[in-house]
Structure formats: C-alpha cells, structure tokens
Amino acid sequence: xxxxxxxxxxxxxxxxxxxxxxxxxxxxxxxxxxxxxxxxxxxxxxxxxxxxxxxxxxxxxxxxxxxxxxxxxxxxxxxxxxxxxxxxxxxxxxxxxxxxxxxxxxxxxxxxxxxxxxxxxxxxxxxxxxxxxxxxxxxxxxxxxxxxxxxxxxxxxxxxxxxxxxxxxxxxxxxxxxxxxxxxxxxxxxxxxxxxxxxxxxxxxxxxxxxxxxxxxxxxxxxxxxxxxxxxxxxxxxxxxxxxxxxxxxxxxxxxxxxxxxxxxxxxxxxxxxxxxxxxxxxxxxxxxxxxxxx
Numbered sequence: 001x002x003x004x005x006x007x008x009x010x011x012x013x014x015x016x017x018x019x020x021x022x023x024x025x026x027x028x029x030x031x032x033x034x035x036x037x038x039x040x041x042x043x044x045x046x047x048x049x050x051x052x053x054x055x056x057x058x059x060x061x062x063x064x065x066x067x068x069x070x071x072x073x074x075x076x077x078x079x080x081x082x083x084x085x086x087x088x089x090x091x092x093x094x095x096x097x098x099x100x101x102x103x104x105x106x107x108x109x110x111x112x113x114x115x116x117x118x119x120x121x122x123x124x125x126x127x128x129x130x131x132x133x134x135x136x137x138x139x140x141x142x143x144x145x146x147x148x149x150x151x152x153x154x155x156x157x158x159x160x161x162x163x164x165x166x167x168x169x170x171x172x173x174x175x176x177x178x179x180x181x182x183x184x185x186x187x188x189x190x191x192x193x194x195x196x197x198x199x200x201x202x203x204x205x206x207x208x209x210x211x212x213x214x215x216x217x218x219x220x221x222x223x224x225x226x227x228x229x230x231x232x233x234x235x236x237x238x239x240x241x242x243x244x245x246x247x248x249x250x251x252x253x254x255x256x257x258x259x260x261x262x263x264x265x266x267x268x269x270x271x272x273x274x275x276x277x278x279x280x281x282x283x284x285x286x287x288x289x290x291x292x293x294x295x
Contacts, residue, residue, distance in 0.1 A: 093243075096265050096277040103244040107273035124192075131180070131187040138186045139209070160213045161255040161287060162248075164188065164206035168199055169263040170224065173232075174240060174276055175199050176262070178223035181206045184216055194225075206260075213252040219245040220260050224276060240273065246280040257283040 093104035164183070168176050176199030181189040188207040191198055198204075222242040226235030242262065250256050264275040285292050 096274050098265060099277040100244050100246060100280065103242065103277060105240065105242050105273065105276050108239045108241065128190060128192065131190045135187045135190060138183070138188055159287060160211050160250045160252055161209070162211045162216065162250060163208045163255065163257040164218060165257065165259040166204040166206050166220075167202065167259055167261045168204075169261055170199070170276065171264060173227055173235065173272070174224035174264070175227050176222070177225045178221070179204070180221040181260070182217075182219040182221075183207060185219070196225075199224075211250060213250050213254075215247060215249050217245055217247045218258055218260070218280070219243075220278060222262055222276075222278065226272075235272065240276045242276050242278055244278045248282060253287050255285045255287050257285070259283075 093106045095103055096105060099105075162183070164181055166179060166181070166189075170176065175196045177194050177196065178192045179189065179198060180187060180191075189204075193199075220243070224240040224242075226238040226240065228235035244260075246258065246260070248256055248258060259281045260278055261281065262276070262278050265277050266275055283292065
C-alpha cells in the first residue's frame, strides 16, 4: 500500500472514533430519554406513574336507577272511607251540625293518656268523691227547700218542680260509660260504669225536686267507649266525650220535665267522631190541675 493509502485509512479511523465518542457522551448525559421512535409502553415495574384511567371503574357501572324499587305512592293504599280512623283524633272539640249551642264532641285515643294514667285515675276518683258529696249536699238542700215550700206555701202558685231524665239512643258502636248532670252548676247525678251496664238502661231518672221559679241551666257530660270489630276494631281504643247545656225558664206552679237524649246524627257516611251528640226536650205540666201545658 502506498503512503497515500495509509493516510486515507488513518483519517477514516479518526473520524469513526470521534463519532463514537460523541454518541457515548449523548447517552450518558440524558439516561432517561428514550429514543424518539420508541413505543410508549406503560411502566410495569412501578418506577413510573400509572395512567389515571387504568383500572378505574366507570362511574355508572353498578349504580341503581333512582326509581328502581320505588313503590308507587298509591299501591296498597286503602280507600279513606273503609275503616278509616277518626280524622279529628286529638284535635280541638267538634260541634256536630244541628246540636244545641255549646255542644262539644271530642274523640280521644286511650293510648294518648297512658303516660299519666295512674295520676289521672287518682284525680278522677277524687273528683268523683267530691261530686258525690256535692250531689248529696245539693239534694239535702233541695229537700229542705221542698219542705219549706210545702209548709209555708202548700201547693200555691209559687211552687215549681223540675224533673231530669236521660235517654240513650246510641247504637252499640258507642258504649255509655260515664254520665254526669249538673243543675245550676251543682252536680245532681254522677255515674261511671266501665262494664257498659249503664248504657243498657233505656231511660235514667236523673233528678227530681222542688225548685224556685225562674231561669235554670242543665249541663251534661257524657263519655262513650268505642266498640267495633273487623275493620272497625280500632274503635275500641277511643273515647268520645260530649259536653252540652240547656237553659229553661220555669214558671210558678209548673212542673217541667227535661229529657236529655244522646243520639247519633248524620248517616253511615258521616265521620265516626261527628256522630255523637245530644238534644233536649221539655214537657210542662200544671201542678194544681195536672194538665200538660206544652212541650
């Protein structure tokens, strides 16, 4: 080989060595740089960040639709008129249409009073004893007044008489358990009977006595216990209370018989708590002749 050939070979070797050194320097200066054409495979060794979407469950997968399983509001609903409980339970007292002014009726669930049942029972017993004492005192005063009138005036025109009666025209749905009558705010009759025998009496003689002529007020407190079976069995847990009053003017020489009649107003479609009410009738008789003077 000639000297020129050797020189050319040496230049080629120097160029190759320089190119190799440049490539080595580039690789050592940026070791994390992948070749431009390298495919972007995920890092399976955990040294890099995992793609956010890998393994994520779609938001809607497994989600139950809001309406699935919801029962329609009307499914299973029982018609309001079939065995419906009193709408006015626990509400303010109600005055049935056509009842005497001041008449009040209220339906009360017995369970509402269980928290104070013991205290209420003691209070009721005490009240009943007091009313019985008042009743005895009032009757004694009435007998004294009757004796005085008989001795002083005989059967003259200044003598008047009053008779109070009660009639129970309620159906078996309402069992009479308590009946209280007042004459001019003084108790003249007070009976409580949870057995229901009080309601079996067709007519009750409440009070009879000589009385001064003039205006007199008769007040009544009645309590019924609900009774029913089948779809109406819930009535056994309710009490129905009726309060009313009646004013009468008694002339001298007259006997007035006043009858309070407990009855059910309305028809079968009337709400159960609106049925109990009371009305009063009057019968007037002349004491001297015994002739009826009106009603």
